[in-house]
Amino acid sequence: MRKGELARSAMDQTLIEKILSRKCKRNVCAGEIVIVDGLDYVFTHDASGPLVLSKLNELGGEMKLDPNRVCVFIDHVVPSPSANISNDYRALKGFALGKGVRFHDQGCGVCHQLIAEHYASPGDIIIGSDSHTTMAGAFGAFATGMGASDVAIALKTGKTWLRVPESMKISIEGELPKGVFSKDVILKIIGMIGAEGANYKSMEFHGSAIRKMSMEGRMALTNMVVEAGAKCGVIPPDEETKRYLEEMGRGERYVEIESDEDANYSDEISIEADGLEPMVALPHNVDNVVPVGEVLGEKIDAVFFGSCTNGRIEDFKVIDDIIGGERIDSSIRAIATPASMNVYLRALRSGIIERLMSAGVVVTPPGCGLCIGVVGGIPADGEALLSTANRNFLGRAGNPKARIYLSSPATAAASALYGVITDPREVM
Amino acid sequence: MVFKGRAWKFGNDITTDHITPSRYMHLRSNLAELAKHTLEDLRPEFPSSVKLGDVIVAGKNFGAGSSREHAPTVIKMLGVSAIVAESFARIFYRNAINIGLPLLICDTSSIKDGDLIEVDLQGSTVRDLTNGVEMRFKPLSEEMLKILSEGGIVNYVKKYGDLKF
Numbered sequence: 393m394r395k396g397e398l399a400r401s402a403m404d405q406t407l408i409e410k411i412l413s414r415k416c417k418r419n420v421c422a423g424e425i426v427i428v429d430g431l432d433y434v435f436t437h438d439a440s441g442p443l444v445l446s447k448l449n450e451l452g453g454e455m456k457l458d459p460n461r462v463c464v465f466i467d468h469v470v471p472s473p474s475a476n477i478s479n480d481y482r483a484l485k486g487f488a489l490g491k492g493v494r495f496h497d498q499g500c501g502v503c504h505q506l507i508a509e510h511y512a513s514p515g516d517i518i519i520g521s522d523s524h525t526t527m528a529g530a531f532g533a534f535a536t537g538m539g540a541s542d543v544a545i546a547l548k549t550g551k552t553w554l555r556v557p558e559s560m561k562i563s564i565e566g567e568l569p570k571g572v573f574s575k576d577v578i579l580k581i582i583g584m585i586g587a588e589g590a591n592y593k594s595m596e597f598h599g600s601a602i603r604k605m606s607m608e609g610r611m612a613l614t615n616m617v618v619e620a621g622a623k624c625g626v627i628p629p630d631e632e633t634k635r636y637l638e639e640m641g642r643g644e645r646y647v648e649i650e651s652d653e654d655a656n657y658s659d660e661i662s663i664e665a666d667g668l669e670p671m672v673a674l675p676h677n678v679d680n681v682v683p684v685g686e687v688l689g690e691k692i693d694a695v696f697f698g699s700c701t702n703g704r705i706e707d708f709k710v711i712d713d714i715i716g717g718e719r720i721d722s723s724i725r726a727i728a729t730p731a732s733m734n735v736y737l738r739a740l741r742s743g744i745i746e747r748l749m750s751a752g753v754v755v756t757p758p759g760c761g762l763c764i765g766v767v768g769g770i771p772a773d774g775e776a777l778l779s780t781a782n783r784n785f786l787g788r789a790g791n792p793k794a795r796i797y798l799s800s801p802a803t804a805a806a807s808a809l810y811g812v813i814t815d816p817r818e819v820m
Numbered sequence: 821m822v823f824k825g826r827a828w829k830f831g832n833d834i835t836t837d838h839i840t841p842s843r844y845m846h847l848r849s850n851l852a853e854l855a856k857h858t859l860e861d862l863r864p865e866f867p868s869s870v871k872l873g874d875v876i877v878a879g880k881n882f883g884a885g886s887s888r889e890h891a892p893t894v895i896k897m898l899g900v901s902a903i904v905a906e907s908f909a910r911i912f913y914r915n916a917i918n919i920g921l922p923l924l925i926c927d928t929s930s931i932k933d934g935d936l937i938e939v940d941l942q943g944s945t946v947r948d949l950t951n952g953v954e955m956r957f958k959p960l961s962e963e964m965l966k967i968l969s970e971g972g973i974v975n976y977v978k979k980y981g982d983l984k985f
Contacts, residue, residue: 427983442849443889450974469845476846523887523911539889539915541973545983553983587833588881592910621881623910677833765842785837785885792841792861 406559407626407651408594411534414649415517422558422656427551432516432533434546435463437503438470438477439764440521440539441484447544455491457550462493463511465503469766470759472498501732501758504528504700507535508611509734513637513645514629519546524700524782526622527615530607531637532629532649537618557594557623558658559651564601566665571817573710574609575702575780575800577601578616579671580663583681591621593658596651601665602627607636608706615701616782619678670816673798676786684803687813692776695726695808696789697753697801699763699781703731705738707780707801712744714805714819715751721811726753727769729761753808765790778813780804821922821941821969823901825873827948828866829933830859832879836886836912838862840894848890855894872899875937877928879905883912892916902939904928904946904957917964920972926957941965 405413406422413419416426434457436444441464448455455462464484472478481498488495496506503520504527512518514532518525521543528535538552546552564577582589595617602610610627617625627633634646670684697703697711708730720726728748730736736758739745745755754769761768763781770790771777777789777796784796799807802816809819839859847854859866876882876895882905883891892915895903902922916923924939926946931937935950944959960968970976977983 439845439848440888440890443893447974451977474846476849480849521887521889523885525887537887537911539887539911539918541889541918542914545973545977548977549982551983587884588907588909591881591907618911621884621909764845766845770843783837783885785835787841787843787861788837790843 404652404654404656406594406655406657407532407596407628407649408534408557408559408624409655410649410651411515411532411626412554412556414515420556422556424556425553426556427553428517429551431457431461431519431546431550431552433461433463433507433511433518434520434543435465435503435507436521436543437465437467438481438484439468442480443540444521444543445483445487447540448547451544451548455547457547459492460494462491462547463496464488464493465496465500465506466498467502468760468764470498470757473767499733499757499759501734502700502703502760504615505703505731505735509640509732513642514633514647514649519543519552523618524615526618526625527611527700529614529625530610530627531633532626534624534626536624557592559594559596560590560659560661561657562595562597562661562663564597564599564663564665566601567604568601568665568668571670571802571820572668573800573802574605574612576668576671578613579673579681579798580668581661582616582620582679583671585620587619587677587679588621590617593622595620595622595625597625597627603630606706607632608704611704612701619782670800670803672803672813673784675784675795675797678782678784678798684799684813684815688815690776690813691811692778692797692807692813693723693725694769694771694775694777695724695804696762696769696777696779696781697726697804698729698731698761700731701782702780702801703729703735705735708735708739708744711801711805712747714802714816715748715809717747718751718809720752720808723811724808725769726808727756727762728753729756729768730758732758762789778804778807823873823875823939825871825875825901825937827875827877827931827933827935827937828870829931830862830876830878833881833884834878835884836888836891839891840888851890851893851897854890855897858894858898867898870898870900873901874899875939876900876903877905877931877937878903879928880907882908884909887911887915889915889919892919892921896921904939917967918973920968922968924957926955941968
């Protein structure tokens with residue numbers, strides 16, 4: 393690095409440069425390769441955990457990382473539908489209990505939601521063997537998905553290597569109109585920049601619309617940055633971050649981290665919140681996005697409410713407000729999967745679960761559910777599924793002959809009521 | 821390292837769900853069985869017809885989606901020697917290098933399905949021996965070549981004891 397560059401990076405840093413500099417105890421800047429020692433959380437789950445364990449065994453099986461910083465989640469296929477899968481779960485549980493790491497068994501919820509409820513805090517470095525690990529960036533953390541070998545090496549050595557990413561600054565100013573939610577914002581952005589529009593980059597969110605957004609809403613943004621190829625998504629921690637951390641019982645871990653005004657961004661995007669509309673991603677790509685108005689009246693067969701993107705209490709409140717005491721359309725199969733047991737219990741105690749069930753919605757135990765397409769309502773050949781999840785790839789819901797549309801919980805709820813894709817603004 | 825094989829041509833945005841469909845998650849501890857379903861939703865004949873040394877050739881954003889390392893692993897297990905594409909999704913790129921499967925970035929528009937392809941890792945060239953076109957790719961870094969020559973990052977760490985770069 394040249395002297396001038398060091399001076400610049402010391403003065404003006406993006407949020408991700410700040411976060412990584414804190415951890416590396418020196419000023420780092422985009423493009424550099426850094427070794428991060430002192431990872432805050434490293435996690436795996438049932439889908440990639442067996443491969444992580446086999447890689448860790450190849451490395452000798454020893455774990456240098458503090459077990460309190462390691463989490464194992466059983467979330468993708470729950471409750472287990474087969475002996476094979478149960479045997480994998482037994483092995484993962486055996487590993488977790490043997491090493492004394494944090495273990496969240498079947499039914500506790502989706503890893504990313506549990507990371508949000510129990511672990512992530514501003515400034516953390518979090519790596520998980522799941523692409524939507526990016527979600528924890530909503531806390532002002534560096535969080536990214538890696539494969540089994542990288543996670544095994546992180547467990548073995550306590551370290552990982554990273555290329556400090558360039559940053560894309562996304563400013564969203566104004567007020568989101570009624571019926572428009574953070575999911576619509578991120579779908580809009582992915583539609584604008586494409587499925588590799590932020591490849592390798594950090595997407596850094598700013599603006600008054602972000603500051604007004606709840607943590608739960610922000611999580612839908614950072615959850616889906618990977619659908620634009622991003623390495624991570626980050627939001628500067630603020631009063632709302634602090635409130636959420638306090639609510640979850642770890643308010644003391646709040647720290648302020650902010651990017652510098654003259655930080656160097658590879659791209660800058662400005663969006664007027666007031667002009668946004670409900671958006672829908674059409675089969676079979678997440679960047680195939682249109683305003684809901686272009687697909688009004690398209691027949692759907694099933695609706696999925698849930699996932700790490702939109703299975704939180706705030707989402708279920710919106711769904712409940714829209715469905716109210718009505719029955720969903722008789723042609724629709726609707727399935728709701730709360731993102732965690734905490735979400736499930738809150739929805740249960742506030743009467744939401746009872747109202748949804750009375751409306752004709754099937755409520756399943758917490759987990760990834762239909763998003764991963766192994767259990768929980770696989771669509772038939774030719775059927776159309778409207779989902780609040782993050783991916784509509786061919787075959788994603790378990791059947792390559794089905795079509796998947798993605799939307800906000802509000803659009804999904806309105807569409808469940810009428811049996812066709814419906815603009816939520818018409819029923820709110 | 822020089823590889824030679826037939827091109828299997830794919831388009832843009834080939835996702836990890838195309839490569840290893842989620843519905844086969846019950847096979848995640850049985851990679852040999854999982855490999856039998858590689859890319860089957862796009863080309864059902866791929867897992868049974870691909871030959872040792874063959875090269876996958878694709879457009880933009882190959883490997884988008886999940887962090888499942890199973891995706892590059894089953895491709896390698898079937899004998900594919902390298903993937904040549906216009907661009908790769910980030911996690912897939914890192915995973916493939918980590919398991920010792922070379923990924924090369926260059927213009928793939930002139931390559932047709934079934935062409936005979938020769939890849940020279942050190943020479944940074946992809947030659948289409950069928951149409952005679954030669955393309956250069958951005959050379960791989962020394963660390964990546966080292967990881968590839970060790971057969972993956974797990975072997976690399978076993979040999980060197982740590983991350984050395």
